[in-house]
Amino acid sequence: MNTNSNTYTVIYSAILVIVVAAVLAFAAMSLKPLQDTNVKVETISKVLVAAEISAPDAKMSNEEAMKTYSSSIKSAILVNGKGEVKGTLSTDAGNIQIYTQSDLKAQNDIIKKIQSGDTKLLDDLRLPVYIFNVNGKDIPVVPCYGAGLWGPIWGYIAFEEDLNTVKGAIFDHKGETPGLGAEIANHKFSDQFDGEQIRNNSGEFVSIKVVKGGADKDDRNAVDAISGGTITSTALQTTLYNWLNLYIPYFNNNRVSTPAVTIEEE
Amino acid sequence: MKDINLKETLLNPIFKGNPISVLVLGICSSLAVTVQLKGAFVMALSVIVVTALSSLVASLLRNTIPNRIRIIVQLVIVALMVILVDQVLKAFAYSVSKTLSVYIGLIITNCIVMGRIEAFALGNKPWASFIDGLGNGAGYGLVLIIVAFFRELLGSGTLFGFRIIPESFYEMGYANNGLMILPPMALILLGCIIWVQRSIQKDLQDK
Numbered sequence: 001m002n003t004n005s006n007t008y009t010v011i012y013s014a015i016l017v018i019v020v021a022a023v024l025a026f027a028a029m030s031l032k033p034l035q036d037t038n039v040k041v042e043t044i045s046k047v048l049v050a051a052e053i054s055a056p057d058a059k060m061s062n063e064e065a066m067k068t069y070s071s072s073i074k075s076a077i078l079v080n081g082k083g084e085v086k087g088t089l090s091t092d093a094g095n096i097q098i099y100t101q102s103d104l105k106a107q108n109d110i111i112k113k114i115q116s117g118d119t120k121l122l123d124d125l126r127l128p129v130y131i132f133n134v135n136g137k138d139i140p141v142v143p144c145y146g147a148g149l150w151g152p153i154w155g156y157i158a159f160e161e162d163l164n165t166v167k168g169a170i171f172d173h174k175g176e177t178p179g180l181g182a183e184i185a186n187h188k189f190s191d192q193f194d195g196e197q198i199r200n201n202s203g204e205f206v207s208i209k210v211v212k213g214g215a216d217k218d219d220r221n222a223v224d225a226i227s228g229g230t231i232t233s234t235a236l237q238t239t240l241y242n243w244l245n246l247y248i249p250y251f252n253n254n255r256v257s258t259p260a261v262t263i264e265e266e
Numbered sequence: 267m268k269d270i271n272l273k274e275t276l277l278n279p280i281f282k283g284n285p286i287s288v289l290v291l292g293i294c295s296s297l298a299v300t301v302q303l304k305g306a307f308v309m310a311l312s313v314i315v316v317t318a319l320s321s322l323v324a325s326l327l328r329n330t331i332p333n334r335i336r337i338i339v340q341l342v343i344v345a346l347m348v349i350l351v352d353q354v355l356k357a358f359a360y361s362v363s364k365t366l367s368v369y370i371g372l373i374i375t376n377c378i379v380m381g382r383i384e385a386f387a388l389g390n391k392p393w394a395s396f397i398d399g400l401g402n403g404a405g406y407g408l409v410l411i412i413v414a415f416f417r418e419l420l421g422s423g424t425l426f427g428f429r430i431i432p433e434s435f436y437e438m439g440y441a442n443n444g445l446m447i448l449p450p451m452a453l454i455l456l457g458c459i460i461w462v463q464r465s466i467q468k469d470l471q472d473k
Contacts, residue, residue, distance in 0.1 A: 009332040016339060020346045027350055031357040038360035 037062060043098050044069045050156035051132045051141050052168040056187050066093050074133045081114065081122030083249030089128060099128045104145035104154055111242055127246060137161050142247050146239030149231040151175040153184065153239060157193070163255040166208070169193035171236065181232030192223040198244055205248045207241040210234065270394045279398070279405040286409040287460045288470060291377040296410050297452040299369050303426050306414030308362045310407025312355070312370055314400060316347045317379050321387040321399030323347075328388045340383045341374070348373045378402055413455045421446030 002008060041062045048054040048065070053072050060068065069091070076089035076097070089097035099107075107127060114121050130141040138161060145154040151174035158167040169190045176182040183189055193208065197220045200206045206221050210233040215222035225233035285291045299309045320343045324331075331339050352370045355363035363370065373379065382402050387395035418424055420443045423431035431440065445451050464470045 003332050009335055012332055013335060016342060020342055024349055027353050031353050034357035
């Protein structure tokens with residue numbers, strides 16, 4: 001057989017490509033559930049670290065992480081941009097529902113539209129609040145998501161019962177510059193947020209600023225930016241503002257009487 | 267067809283004909299993934315699997331591959347193996363796959379894989395090609411692990427993430443070598459490995 005003829009070459013490459021595509025499709029389909037669990041567990045462990053339930057360097061198996069999550073969480077709710085509770089997420093160990101990056105991105109797209117003036121969409125937002133029970137206190141953890149320098153950045157912020165003081169925070173990124181912007185994922189950076197507040201002394205929402213050149217030590221609303229990572233730092237400041245701003249109605253509704261909403265109120 | 271000595275095929279690329287230190291192929295990824303032993307170890311395993319399996323498949327198909335598109339066919343085979351390895355890592359070793367990120371995908375462009383298919387697998391029987399792929403992958407992996415050993419030990423004071431240099435040394439004034447975690451040190455270490463090897467193997471020295 002002439003393996004150099006045009007017909008042979010065309011047919012050969014067509015068959016090869018179809019076979020390879022079939023093998024890859026099969027592999028992707030059969031491994032998808034495991035990969036999805038991994039992504040979910042990564043989010044779960046980040047949320048647990050933010051709430052200071054597990055240590056940043058703790059090595060937990062997927063099962064352990066899911067178990068810790070569902071035993072320490074009180075409820076996971078969805079709120080809209082007006083502070084109303086609009087649904088719950090399952091916290092059952094076997095079927096944990098949690099917002100992964102793609103879900104956060106979808107909400108961030110709505111947030112962008114709201115910022116460009118479409119305030120009707122405030123009703124359509126479904127922002128997650130994970131409320132943990134830590135030593136008898138209700139600790140809510142909220143996510144944030146936005147654009148960094150090269151790709152998305154995101155994070156989880158845990159608040160004290162006053163819904164103003166940060167208890168813990170953790171940030172991550174897809175592809176910020178190693179050694180510079182990527183340092184937002186470093187615990188030395190995120191530890192600065194502990195004890196910071198999102199309201200100023202007169203109680204107005206000001207978010208937390210990430211200040212280039214170093215924040216004033218007495219300023220409870222600012223942390224130090226990363227040297228050489230100015231764009232990522234500024235992006236994080238914007239991201240925090242955008243997301244926390246939309247949680248403020250929910251915080252306002254819940255901080256006076258009971259710090260956290262119970263599901264029955266829905 | 268000449269007889270292939272399988273033992274020689276397996277062992278030669280590990281030391282005497284090492285793809286990195288003798289042929290200086292595939293050094294790009296060896297710079298990127300050698301900060302820590304764990305990453306280097308998984309990378310080494312991945313490359314061994316990819317070189318061995320793609321050499322095997324290419325060798326099985328060698329009499330059917332149209333000569334004019336053989337490079338493309340090789341690339342498709344290599345890409346298939348790399349994507350499979352990547353998917354498996356994402357499913358079973360998620361944290362490692364995150365650390366290695368794009369470098370697993372970049373095995374496709376690793377010169378060793380394509381080089382061995384072109385130079386060996388297309389002219390030899392499947393079993394010999396498989397062994398050749400194993401050997402070359404192992405040779406690559408060995409250098410990776412040696413480089414990573416020194417970089418992690420001197421750069422972070424740990425091995426496989428476990429602390430090796432005791433805290434008391436740090437209190438006495440010992441400090442980690444920060445330069446070790448940066449890519450240039452991988453090149454310098456690689457240079458040292460080549461130096462050592464060439465001074466042992468006189469036949470590699472240029473006259």
